[in-house]
Amino acid sequence: MLKIRFLGSLLAATLFTGIHLANAAEPIKIGTFLTTTGPASFLGDPELKTLQMVIEDINAKGGLNGRTVELVHYDTGGNAREALNFVKRLIRKDNVDLIVGGTTSGDTLAVIPEVEKESIPLISLAGAVEIIEPTRKWVFKVAHTDRMAAAKIFEDLRKRNLTKVALITGDGGFDKSGRAQILKLAPEYGITLVADEAYGNKDTDMTTQLTKIRATDAQAIINFGFGQAPAIVTKNIKQLGIDLPVYQSHGVASQTFIDLAGGAAEGVRLPAAALVVAEQLPDTDPQKPILLAYKKKYEAKYGPVSTFGGHAYDGIMIATEALMRAGGTDKAKVRDEIEKTQGFIGTAGVFNMTPGDHMGLNLEAFKMVEIDNGAWKIVE
Amino acid sequence: MLEQIFQFLVTGITVGSIYALVGLGFALIYNASDVVNFAQGEFVMLGAMSAIALLAAGLPLPLAAIAATLLTALVGLLLERFAIEPAKGASVITTIIITIGAAIFLRGVASLLWGKNSLPLPAFSGNEPIQLGGATLLPQSLWVLGGTVVLVALIHAFLNRTLLGKALLACSVNRAAAQLVGINVQIMLRLAYGLSAGLGAVAGILVAPITFSSYEAGIMLGLKGFSAAIVGGIGNPMGAVAGGLLLGVLEALGAGLVSSGYKDAIAFMFVLMVLFFEPTGLFGHKVAERV
Secondary structure (H helix, E strand, O other): HHHHHHHHHHHHEEEEEEEHHHHHHEEEEEEEEEEEOOOOOOHHHHHHHHHHHHHHHHHOOEEEEOOOEEEEEEOOOOOOHHHHHHHHHHHOOOOOOOEEOOOOOOHHHHHHHHHHHHOOOEOOOOOHHHHHHOOOOOOHHHHHHHHHHEEEEEHHHHHHHOEEEEEEOOOOOHHHHHHHHHHHHHHHHOOOOEEEEEEOOOOOOOOOHHHHHHEEEEEEEEEEEEOOOOHHHHHHHHOOOOOOOEEOOHHHOHHHHHHHHHHHHOOEEEEHHHHHHHOOOOOOOOHHHHHHHHHHHHHHHHHOHHHHHHHHHHHHHHHHHHHHHHHOOOOOHHHHHOOOOEEOOOOOEEOOEOOOOOOOOOOOHHHEEEEEEEEEEOOO | HHHHHHHHHHHHHHHHHHHHHHHHHHHHHHHHHHHOOOHHHHHHHHHHHHHHHHOOOOOHHHHHHHHHHHHHHHHHHHHHHHHHHOOOOOOHHHHHHHHHHHHHHHHHHHHHHHHOEEEEEEEOOOOEEEEEEOEEEOOOHHHHHHHHHHHHHHHHHHHHHHHHHHHHHHHOHHHHHHHHOOOOOOHHHHHHHHHHHHHHHHHHHHHHHHHOEEEOHHHHHHHHHHHHHHOOOOOOOOHHHHHHHHHHHHHHHHHEEEEEEEHHHHHHHHHHHHHHOOOOOOOOOOOOOOO
């Protein structure tokens, strides 16, 4: 008897859900694969939080085109092979409509062939210029490239009439890609590299490399990396009493760097997204209201913002706007609409994508900032 | 050039004494139980992270350091009691795998408790570099060096001068015989874990102002400390110290004189060479197995 009743209610339940499913529209599924554990977790962590926050917001306002949005996330741990497995799963098993993600360049580059083969739009949050060069039909990116960072630093060096530069970089993908861009661009700006030192990203002391740099006739030091290593480099420079201008990359554009390097960070310059200096922007800057709104919302929920979370904001907003314009989830239509993104004001800058430029940011998107009294200051 | 080499040496000795402190913890547990405790690096991380957290909670630095050390020692004891002891009688390999599991568990807990960012600990006595000949070093490096000397001396005296320490050593020489002469092997094991956890914590707190700390900091430190213990002859505490210093100096000289890109390769090549020609380590006891 009990069994029959149970079966009966099970049947009723199935019927009800069946009716329910038929009535409500299927949710729009956005897939993502971020690095929320491992060395790059401080990038992926704010990215995931931002995606969740934005999607929660969209659903609270009634969804997109009357459909709710669902986020499907997998943590790659910074392992490119895992990234590829998860992207296959997102496409085949979860049937997502588009993918926002790839925290690191390594993860993103690993999944590009699969994404191209399966014809699904991908908006990457990673930095390397190789992601959009050559332009691939289905791949877009929203984070500044390392080439832009290198160019911005060289522009600033030229303004200060410095031509001899010592380079010190870590052994990660971001570091190596940045180093390659610096080596490539230096001749264009008339810069000579007098040292090219390396360290491991988990190393705890870089005084050896810096001692070698001290013995050269370098006029400035460029350190390209992220995480704690650049903070140690900055402290070691101070410790060795090297009195040269120090440039870091956009990889350390977060309060964490200032906290870690402490007093040694004073005077360090780096190209950064406008997000870190949002309050200092003139009121006429079109980015200012967007930056402040994102910052306020994120900080109310999770604590200090970072530019990395900002990339996730740009990625998901470009995606949802394209979905709205496409009026559905037809992948080819959504792709075309992403490519038509014009004048979108994000946290990284103003995006103007074209068929030949799947990022759409120019050098203006970077601000050269200097650390002054433990805070960021625009130096342009 | 001479000035540069001097700086390399200073750097090498500082980094080396960090490895030495971690290696010492490995040697202690290995001595008591023949087990390589792969959670040793996590003890170092736990010490540093809990000191940072306690400091942020408003405790003064010395108090935070002491509390963090005791806390980590407690974690070591609990680990022995609830993870190692239930597997009593299991093979050494099984126990080693348990410690690997414990390490992953501790990392996970730390990432939940303290997040994933690197966190700094303020230097004990300022950040003004000290000039030493042509080289410079941070006051904190002196703390690390001094701390290493004091801890090594204390451990050495404990193992060779006290009854408790000798009992601990006896367990490593022959566990069954130690039990027969009335040594409580169980208690000795707990002592070894508590002690090396506390030791790891002190190491972590001493180096955190230089290296920062994060939930993952234990991986690298554990690996280097393990190499130090191996080079010195695992099971010989003083060997671990020598091994750590050797490794640190070698890394610094390798990076300085050859190429910074091959820094780790040079150090690990050395470890391999030692294992190849002197499998028991530079200062290890020659083991004669009786069949």
